[in-house]
Amino acid sequence: MKDVQTLTQEEAAAELAQLAIDLSAANRAYHQNDAPEISDADYDALKRRNAEIEAQFPELKRTDSPTDKVGAEPASGFQKITHSVPMLSLGNAFDDGDVTEFDRSIRKYLGFGDEDPLAYTAEPKIDGLSLSLRYENGQLIHAATRGDGTTGENVTSNARTIADIPAHIPNAPDLLEIRGEVYMSHADFEALNTRQSETGDKTFANPRNAAAGSLRQLDARITESRPLCFFAYAWGSLSAPLGETQSGAIQQLKNFGFQINELTKTCNGPVEMIEHYRDIETKRATLGYDIDGVVYKVDDLALQARLGFRSTTPRWAIAHKFPAELAWTRLETIDIQVGRTGALSPVARLQPVTVGGVIVSNATLHNEDYIAGLGGDGSKIRGGKDIREGDWVQVYRAGDVIPKVADVDLTKRPKTAMPYVFPTVCHECGSDAIRDDGDAIRRCTGGLICPAQAIEKLKHFVSRAAFDIEGLGAKQVEQFLEDGWIKEPADIFELRARFGAGLQQLKNREGWGEKSAENLFDAIDERRTIEFHRFLFGLGIRHLGEAAAKDLARNFADWETLADTADRAALEPATTDASKDAAAQSPAWATFLEIDGIGRALTQSLVAALAQDHERAVIDRLVAHLTILPPEDQASDSPVAGKTVVFTGTLEKMTRAEAKARAEALGAKVSGSVSAKTDLLVAGPGAGSKAKKATDLGIETIDEDGWIALIDGL
């Protein structure tokens, strides 16, 4: 390493840039993954080097300088904890048919016949909030809420006050992460509310809210005074397996000293599962705590591992929900909201009504057809009747969350009620609102001209899966936009420069002090270094969601390469042929289409967005403020890391979905078609044109057994 004194300005700048990336990666590994990748001494050396260079070249000090971040605490509330294994939600079943279908689809995925035995566990789904407990050498180290599934809040001191949560576990494996549900019993809930009203404090609407409110107290003494309970039912990282089956593992949790739900039962197939569901349903009122359904899980843990996960839910589990509570109320008016992509969505403004313990005053009406009572969707409205302002409507909370209008009572329709006329002009900007052929949604054509679209796009930019800037949520964005401080993403990164010196304007605003402004600027600076996929998702391009952003990030070295490819694609004739092979005549297009999961609609949308001068300028201005981190190599030591793999023909020992998920977990790119860039073809029996093409191109081809041998033990 060169002496700082002898560095040229250019070298110093380059090294600072690299240090920013290295330190940021090390920070993330240390704080969020609890898995330091470099030693403390090395980390300190990097930091020292950074400080030395900055001292020598103060003018080069970056606004996202790692030196400034040291010891930076979150602005308020709880610290964040990144789950070592994500805490996912479950898929839902609403009737017996869905349960049978769940079993069928698992059998299909695993290649099981109808007669092969397949056991499931069935247990009540507690209506509380999930919590992850980490034990190291038997000691409780931390407790984290679910949060967004990836990152939760550190509520350790509160969790320690819960009697059902042991502070230490004798004979526990070195690492033990226990997951379960924090809840409050009916009796305790009633008593708490009585106490609350006696002392003049606010009462809680239901046990779930009471449990959530109690666990998220900043003062653990308050949590201690609240009667919280905990059922353990799952786990995260482990240094040793808990057993071979779900049911066995749960017994093990009991041995460790946790409460487990006594109504957990092992069932052979959907008939027994539904039987147990009915049994629990009849006991529901006498349980003494709230449940909202029954959870089924594949019992064999080896099969669970094979089934793996979809993007947000495990394939091996499902929640069979109890029927939702219904309520009748008056629909006062129908309003139209304009979304980020210009979608006009009708919302019912209701006379407030209690549904399942909460007061509902708005409900979604989905789209034009739903109101009109036409076709597919509309058929759900009894008799196919239209919905009108002034109607008496039935409301329920889908999945106990989203209020929906389920039915209309025509006998109570006011004589004056007129059919609702869906607008064809955006009321926000006056642009035409067009509905494409075969599309269910009418969209405003105003683009960024439309204030509603502009604001929604900015909200999307700061949202959790995108830039996730602490202290800059939807509310603040709206405020800042109104004040004219920000119009586009790049403005956010210029806030400190423009207002940092005086701070007067921000300080004068209610709720903003010098400290909170400083915290906000720090939080913004932290995001000047951003992961590639978050950046892509944040752009808010139609069809480019979280999953597609990750697919793209994995397949392009950096933003410049991607943008350049899109620019070239804009000059090529877009193929109208749906087949991917035909697209090969347009090489830049093909670069996108060859990526598994990226299709024409997304490519078209992306290329068009980047070719649009105004939109492109907005993006370029943003990029100038950022250090975009290349995608992490997930498993650089696996033999397929970084390789492009294509599967073809029939796979006999696993399904395609399984094979793809497995390959990607090992750092491979999975493509749908063979090209010169393909590194490996896995061909099962019946492989046709792809295998021939691979041979012609001289690409290594192996069979399924060869593939399994290759990834064996990884």
Place this chain on the structure above:
DNA sequence: GTGCCTCGAGTTCA
């Protein structure tokens, strides 16, 4: 062309 399976974009309330 058809039928899965997933994803994206919309939605509420505390």
Place this chain on the structure above:
DNA sequence: CTCGAGGCAC
């Protein structure tokens, strides 16, 4: 959470 539709396998 739900719906519609994109993407892919058959």
